[in-house]
Amino acid sequence: MRIAVPKEIKAQEYRVGLTPAVVAQLIQAGHQVLLEADAGLGSGYSNAEYQQRGAQIITSLADLYQQAELIVKVKEPQPEEVARLNAGHIVFCYLHLAPNRALTDALIASGASCIAYETITDDQGRLPLLKPMSEIAGRLATQAGAHCLEKAQGGSGVLLGSVAGLEPGHVLIFGGGVVGSNAADVALGMGANVTLIEPFEARRQSLRRQYNSDRFTALSNEDLDLQVLLAEVDMVIGAALIPGGAAPKLLSLEDLHYLAPGSVLVDVAVDQGGCFASTHPTTHLTPTYVQTGVVHYCVANIPSAVARTATQALSLASAPFVAALADQPLNQALRAQPNLAAGLSIARGQLICAAVAGAQQRDFRRWDLIL
Known part of the structure; x- marks a missing residue:
């Protein structure tokens, strides 16, 4: 199969x-890999490194998309890229x-088959292609938030860690999954007090055992007075997830006043x-x-700040799925791997993902009925 790797064009996506290592594996398996010139530079990989591996x-x-069968990217296709898609393309x-009905409509109209990293599962129902980026985003969230607290950045001038016997800063985290727990790791490491809101009791207990610190508190929504808590904290991190669906709104505009x-x-x-x-x-x-x-710090591609690490982690996680898509026709690959099928969002001009359909209040089709 001809696998194309375009250069990312979303703002500051590096x-x-x-x-190159995964490219070499794919070429050794008999596939052809086409790389847009300089696509790897933001992550520290030269064209020559890819060429040495056979790319x-x-x-x-235009030539890249014209030759491509399987397109492996990082971020969602931008308008210039969507315009080049057709029914012969698989986008991964x-x-x-x-939250983006316009992009959904455009991808449906393109006829391409579109598979989302963020809804592929493993045998335990976890999200293996979201996990490495969530780990990075969670750690960077606290790091970036601490920088934003600096007075020169518009913040309150609070240092998260305690000095001279002063009370440390206080971080509130919504969500105790991969993002939230990694954000808590860094906040606690900085010396902050952390309150984490997590709806599932088993997860709350697990986090309490993990941190075992008087600076860490895990609460359910029913256990807190949100307005009082907001008045006490210096930083709030939103890390709640509905796989494939729209994120829940946890703070209203009115809540900001507290x-x-x-x-x-x-x-x-x-x-x-x-x-x-x-x-x-x-x-x-x-x-x-x-x-x-x-x-407000709301960067839409946080892991790109550490592009070298993020690219290595993502490519390592995605490689088996790229190989599965390249080795056989799409319908066969999906039937052989239900975990991969969980990532299919759009195919043959139809929306497949139930979570997206629910968020956009529209119909969807089962993939096995149309492929």
Whole structure:
């Protein structure tokens, strides 16, 4: 199969879909890999490294898409890329369609088969292609939020860690999954107090055992007075997830008024529409805005800040699924691997993903009825 790896064109997206090492594996398996020129530079990989592994360097985006059968990307196709898709293409990347009806409509109209990293599962129902980026995003969320608390960044001037016997900063985290637990790791490591809101008792108990610290508290929604808690915290991290669906709105516009001026909101769920009513996407070049005196950090591709690490982690996780898609026709690959089938979002001009359909209030089709 001809596998194409285009250069990412979303703002400040420095990752690339495949590392040279994974490209070599695919070529050894008999596939052809086409790389858009300079696609790997943002992650520290030169054209020469890919060529040494057997990839062909394509200088024209039009030529790349014209030759491609399987397109392996990182972020969702941008309008220029969508315009080049056709029914002969399989697109494999993060899609985050739930909050983006326009992109959903455009991909349906293209006729391409589109598979979302973020809804592929493993045998335990976990999300193996979302996990590595969630680990990175969770760690960077606290790191970025701590920077935003600095006075020069518009923040309150609070240091998360305690010094000179002073009370440490206080971080509130919504969601105790991969993002939330990694955010808590870093916040506790910085010396902050952490309150984490998690709906499932078993998970709360697991996190309490994991951290075993008087600076860590895990609560359910029923156990807290949100307005009182908001008045006490310096940073709020939104890390709630509905796989494939729109993120739940956990803070209203009114809730912002209970936060102290210069407090920071970090919304890791911005790709799925965001956890906060005040959320709108930002970029690495302009990462923040201030609303009601609260600094908002809502970068839509947080892991791109550490593109080398993120590319290596993502390519390692995605490689078996790329190989499965390349080795056999799509319908056979999906039937052989139900976990891969869970990622199919669009095929033959039809919406397949139930979670996206629910978020957009539209119909969907079962993939096995149309492929």
